[in-house]
Every structure is written in structure tokens, then in C-alpha cells.
Amino acid sequence: MHLRKYARVSSSEPALLTRADRKPEEASVMSPLDYAGGLVKDLSLGGCRIALAKTPLWVRTGATIRLEFELPGLGHVTNLTGVVKNSEGRDGAEIIGVEFQFDELEFIEYRGWGGSVRNAIEQWTTQKSGDVFPIG
Numbered sequence: 001m002h003l004r005k006y007a008r009v010s011s012s013e014p015a016l017l018t019r020a021d022r023k024p025e026e027a028s029v030m031s032p033l034d035y036a037g038g039l040v041k042d043l044s045l046g047g048c049r050i051a052l053a054k055t056p057l058w059v060r061t062g063a064t065i066r067l068e069f070e071l072p073g074l075g076h077v078t079n080l081t082g083v084v085k086n087s088e089g090r091d092g093a094e095i096i097g098v099e100f101q102f103d104e105l106e107f108i109e110y111r112g113w114g115g116s117v118r119n120a121i122e123q124w125t126t127q128k129s130g131d132v133f134p135i136g
Contacts, residue, residue: 006044009128013040015050015069019058020081034058038096040069045122047082047099055094061086067098071108071124077117080106 017036036059038050048067052059059065067080082098089095106117115123 006046007125007129008042008044008049009125011040011043011048013070013072014038015040015067017050017052017059018066018068020064020066021058041095043121044125045100045118047085047097050096050098051090051093052096053093055087055096059084059087059094059096064101065098071120073111073127074120074124075108075110077106077108077120080117 015038017038018030019034033056036052036054036056038052041049041051061084063084065082065084067082068076068078069080070076081101081103083101084096085099086097087094100121102116102118108117108120110120
């Protein structure tokens, strides 16, 4: 029985996470501690899973974060808001589950494709649907 609202597809793209709980006037003075690198393991229209080698204290369940990652062939997504829904240690890394919160502040640098970030993610997951795998 399929319980997910959106199909998830496998991915292996680098991601940059930043704190979203900073005041706008503090955004220009963010320190290296306000950033974290990871690897998008799977992606759907509703969210993604990201593997982190080092997990900063601000990446915890319930935290709001900003994401930046590549949609190969479509473009580079920036400023996508997400909420950390869960985390687990696996294979020497922390895996976090992130639910996207499309707030119209996100954008994508297009490579021959037009539309919103939401439409780009939907297009990308549809293109990769042959690689769909079930996730609990």
C-alpha cells in the first residue's frame, strides 16, 4: 500500500542548508556556523531526505531551514524553505527528512526551462519516475 502523497525519486545532488531563523538584518552577516553541506538522497514534490556528515545544532526536528540544490537538466534551486520533520543516524551520517514550504521566496535559475520551483521539482521527479522507489 502506497502511503505517500508524492512519489520520491533517488537523487545524489549536493545541497547547501542555511538557518532560516535569522532576522533579515542579520542575513548579511551569517557565519560559517549558519551553513551546512549535505547530499540530497531522494526528492519529491513534498520534500526530500538529506544526508549530513556533520549536523549543526540548529538542524533539529521542527527547525525551519533554507535549501539550495541542483535539479540536473532543469536548473539551480535557491532559497527553498523546508521544515525538518525527522532525523536518524545511518551509515555514519545523519539523514534528515525535510518537508518543503513553498512560500514564493524560492527561485530557480533555469536552463532552457520555465516555471516555478514547485513546477520544476514536479517536472524533474516525473522525468526520473523510472527510478521511483518506495520509502516507508
